[in-house]
Amino acid sequence: xxxxxxxxxxxxxxxxxxxxxxxxxxxxxxxxxxxxxxxxxxxxxxxxxxxxxxxxxxxxxxxxxxxxxxxxxxxxxxxxxxxxxxxxxxxxxxxxxxxxxxxxxxxxxxxxxxxxxxxxxxxxxxxxxxxxxxxxxxxxxxxxxxxxxxxxxxxxxxxxxxxxxxxxxxxxxxxxxxxxxxxxxxxxxxxxxxxxxxxxxxxxxxxxxxxxxxxxxxxxxxxxxxxxxxxxxxxxxxxxxxxxxxxxxxxxxxxxxxxxxxxxxxxxxxxxxxxxxxxxxxxxxxxxxxxxxxxxxxxxxxxxxxxxxxxxxxxxxxxxxxxxxx
Ligand code: ES4
Ligand code: ZN
Numbered sequence: 001x002x003x004x005x006x007x008x009x010x011x012x013x014x015x016x017x018x019x020x021x022x023x024x025x026x027x028x029x030x031x032x033x034x035x036x037x038x039x040x041x042x043x044x045x046x047x048x049x050x051x052x053x054x055x056x057x058x059x060x061x062x063x064x065x066x067x068x069x070x071x072x073x074x075x076x077x078x079x080x081x082x083x084x085x086x087x088x089x090x091x092x093x094x095x096x097x098x099x100x101x102x103x104x105x106x107x108x109x110x111x112x113x114x115x116x117x118x119x120x121x122x123x124x125x126x127x128x129x130x131x132x133x134x135x136x137x138x139x140x141x142x143x144x145x146x147x148x149x150x151x152x153x154x155x156x157x158x159x160x161x162x163x164x165x166x167x168x169x170x171x172x173x174x175x176x177x178x179x180x181x182x183x184x185x186x187x188x189x190x191x192x193x194x195x196x197x198x199x200x201x202x203x204x205x206x207x208x209x210x211x212x213x214x215x216x217x218x219x220x221x222x223x224x225x226x227x228x229x230x231x232x233x234x235x236x237x238x239x240x241x242x243x244x245x246x247x248x249x250x251x252x253x254x255x256x257x258x259x260x261x262x263x264x265x266x267x268x269x270x271x272x273x274x275x276x277x278x279x280x281x282x283x284x285x286x287x288x289x290x291x292x293x294x295x296x297x298x299x300x301x302x303x304x305x306x307x308x309x310x311x312x313x314x315x316x317x318x319x320x321x322x323x324x325x326x
Contacts, residue, residue, distance in 0.1 A: 003294050007304050008287045012279040013311035014087065016219050016242035016273055018138070018168070019118070020100055021278025022083040031069035031078075039065070051281055056251050057170055057279060067103050075167060076117030084125040084133065084280070090287045093325070096316060097122075098136045098166050101151050102143055114157045115232045135193060136168050138166035139182060141174035148182040152189075163316055164192035165217065167209075171201040174193060176208035183213040192216050192316055194242075199253060203227035210239060217242055217314060224254060225261055226267070235269040241316030244277035245289050251282075257296035266303060271312045 025047040029262070032039045039121065041047045053059040068075060080097075097118075104114055116176075118135065123132040137155060137248055139148040155162060160246055165186040167179055183193055197209040206224050209215045214323035221241035226229050233240070245264050252261050265272045279285045285290070290307075294300050312325040 004291050013284050013315050014092045015096045016275035018098045018278050024231045024280045035071045037069045043258050052275045065126045073117040076114040077121050080118045080121035086285045095133045098138045102140045121236040134163040136164045136166045137162050141170040142170040168197035176213050180212050198223035203230045240271040242273050242275050244275045247277035273314050274307050
């Protein structure tokens with residue numbers, strides 16, 4: 001397929017990627033053995049078979065379980081290296097990578113363990129392959145405001161390596177406003193802001209993320225389409241949506257890829273991008289996500305070009321660097 005080859009070779013940016021969600025079953029099993037972590041899987045096949053989700057929570061349970069094998073600095077280096085190698089294969093020249101500190105600090109693994117591992121792998125990819133990347137520190141919204149504030153405090157020595165804060169995990173029942181003070185503090189520290197909203201949650205959560213958390217981007221946001229005035233707001237402000245097609249079908253936000261609303265979102269003038277979210281759990285990296293759109297939607301080359309251009313315009317790159325890629 002010519003369109004698939006064309007988009008695969010285009011330089012692209014990825015803006016919505018959880019590094020813990022790029023942990024492949026092979027690395028998970030080998031780290032489980034290395035650290036004698038007891039997982040309920042006896043083979044790679046059993047891990048893959050378990051990845052049959054019916055909603056966000058059923059995925060998150062296995063995602064946190066998988067992350068429990070990450071223990072020392074080299075584990076985090078390996079994890080980040082493997083993702084950046086995939087970027088190289090997919091022509092992802094820039095990536096904005098989320099990590100969930102609380103998933104690790106809860107287990108007694110601190111910033112001094114995971115940050116050096118992440119940063120070392122990112123510096124290697126930049127120097128050897130010319131790939132740029134930056135980090136987004138994401139708070140777990142099912143945890144308390146107090147825990148998020150403590151996390152911001154714990155990150156103090158590493159802020160030069162952190163560009164933005166994010167908000168992820170169980171959306172329903174944990175509205176953005178729960179983290180109003182955390183995000184205000186992050187803004188004061190000079191950090192940019194993104195938040196998951198409108199994945200499973202209602203359009204009101206997207207309103208809160210923009211109006212209360214003052215986010216630069218919405219992660220997912222596909223349910224924004226249910227509120228015409230919200231769409232108008234996002235279009236006027238050109239607040240990007242980082243959409244994740246394979247994630248949305250795996251977690252049953254849409255029953256089938258042919259029902260995905262990404263083309264309607266584009267049609268309405270929204271700054272939409274394509275992303276992999278948790279590639280190891282959802283069945284593919286960035287090119288696989290573009291390819292799924294080509295396979296199941298009536299998408300043309302111009303729309304694909306727009307999505308790729310949007311990935312740079314919606315990024316935190318400098319205007320000068322954006323111009324280079326646009
Ligand atoms: C996530 Cl797809 C998704 N949604 C919310 N939180 C997450 N953490 C990792 N992947
Ligand atoms: Zn996500």
